[in-house]
Amino acid sequence: MPEVTSGDGDGTPPEEDGLDDGVRVDMISGARMEGLTSMEKIRLILDGVRDGNIVILEEGLTPDEESKLIEVTMTEISPDEFSGIEIETYPKSSSSSTGLFDRLMGKEEQAQKLTVIGPANQIQTLHKDENLISALVSRK
């Protein structure tokens, strides 16, 4: 799989530099994700999460990308090392779905939903509804 290389100022999250005392949070803008392929996005997320980081996506993933994220996550689970991910987005409200007319007019549904992803053993969802996600994050 090709690696996304970091050019100067391209926004690739920097390497961790001995910051063992806290939990690192990478907030990735929609613009940063826009130019990436599905697998590059998944790699960016999983590499961060496997390092113990919390990854927040401004615009989330498409359903197809979410499906692939689950699939790739499963292939990377390893006993005593990586047990998977916790992922949270707001539940989609029924009024936001794209109707037939919109699809006929070429208007695809946009993901655009803030998404939080972290290591399963470090993030625990406390509460979730259509307007609030409350999570407890612990250190490695």
Add this chain to the structure above:
Amino acid sequence: MGLLTNLKQSITRVTDGLFASEEPKRIGIYGPPNAGKTTLANRIARDWTGDAVGPESHIPHETRRARRKEDVTIERDGREVTIDIVDTPGVATKVDYEEFLDHDMEKEDAVRRSREATEGVAEAMHWLREDVDGVIYVLDSTEDPFTQVNTMLIGIIESQELPVLILANKIDKEESDIQRIANAFPQHETIPLSALEGQNMDEVYEKIAEYFS
């Protein structure tokens, strides 16, 4: 994508549906672990073919390979539909072997089970993207349906434009709350049932014939 392209695709989908061959549709039974998917698959298969699909268990991830039961013909109210039932492993975003240790399993067995479970979940996702024509989504009505796995899976199913029937299982239990599921997915019809006790299966078969014929 332009108007003409979208229109063409929509027309193609409609004509494909009208002139599709009589091959049975593959209906995937999806949902989180321990929702009762295999119990339902066995109930349907036994009722209409006399055979079972696979073993049931209260331990999560009992089903770790997708299993297909072919040519199950269901008749209801003059409608007849022949489907292949695909019983899939419960979908999760995490699998920790330590949860199996709580079920009196040795570490070696728990690790093996978790490895098989992860392969099963990946397989289930692949089936969903590539190989099913419709989905029966099974939820445990005693559990909170507002989970990320449910939100994501319903979103994935909707994005594939697959017909989906949502079943609120385990209504024989006192803590069952069907309305909570109906509230979580108001864009879909929710059918209550107990696959274990066979409660309300008539309506389930009616809806299967209606949704997938």
